[in-house]
Amino acid sequence: MVEDVLGLLRAGGGRVTTARRQLLEALFASPGHRTAEELAAEVQARAPDIHLSTIYRNLDELERLGVIVHTHLGHGPAAYHLATSAHGHLVCERCGLTLEAPQELFRSLSRVAENRFGFQIDPRHFAVLGRCSACSR
Amino acid sequence: MVEDVLGLLRAGGGRVTTARRQLLEALFASPGHRTAEELAAEVQARAPDIHLSTIYRNLDELERLGVIVHTHLGHGPAAYHLATSAHGHLVCERCGLTLEAPQELFRSLSRVAENRFGFQIDPRHFAVLGRCSACSR
């Protein structure tokens, strides 16, 4: 899977570098959301010289290729994850609890937005904020 | 309406200052979304010495009082508006078009999130991104 993406990069005239291989390995190693900083830390555990700005540049590139997506879960840094595990998020504004919401949760919003406004929603890019069950009491 | 809020401030031990009066006047003058910077520009047209940081501090204060809310319409600065005109937003990731979405659009998402996760959504705080009808063709 890492190799597939590297092939994709090469196919577009890109080079295969340590930074890219390590970043992809980190991304594929765990399905969770991680910030650029967290990914940098994981990559740097194996290749200490890889700079945070390189991580950002490669995350951009991977996003352009459609391999990953980033999401905003609230104020603060963006979270990155593989595009294949796409889903929305419910984030508690009070305690920060983050729930993954299957696409299907947004189906009816999706339908109404389409009918009323011709608007195709992408529920992945920004989280839906609110109060979790514990905090809404 | 401006005076009502000033009264509210005073009731909580706060002071009524030029900065606050001007900021409220700007907020009430138009129902649109404006960034802190835009509001500062409007205020400074009348009272040039009022500093951006004062705008931020007062926006915080007004938000704490429930008079205004802020929303994130995408990357970039937050947008502020009166709490009375609360609504969600649909923002096109491609052209930036911003549609105001009545609360009612989110009713069914709201219901499902509540039933499935005990989660009370607040569709106002973050916009729902996607593609507008022109850009999705």
Place this chain on the structure above:
DNA sequence: GTGCTTGCAAACGTTTTGCAGACTC
């Protein structure tokens, strides 16, 4: 006069950029 509020400058956290050298192909 008490103490909330302000202007200013400086810091913040996240992300982007310019550049010269290093590496992949």
Place this chain on the structure above:
DNA sequence: GAGTCTGCAAAACGTTTGCAAGCAC
């Protein structure tokens, strides 16, 4: 060797903060 990618340092961006002076009450 051509051209992409990297590390580094510095800047950009929106926002927050510490402080001493200023103003509302």
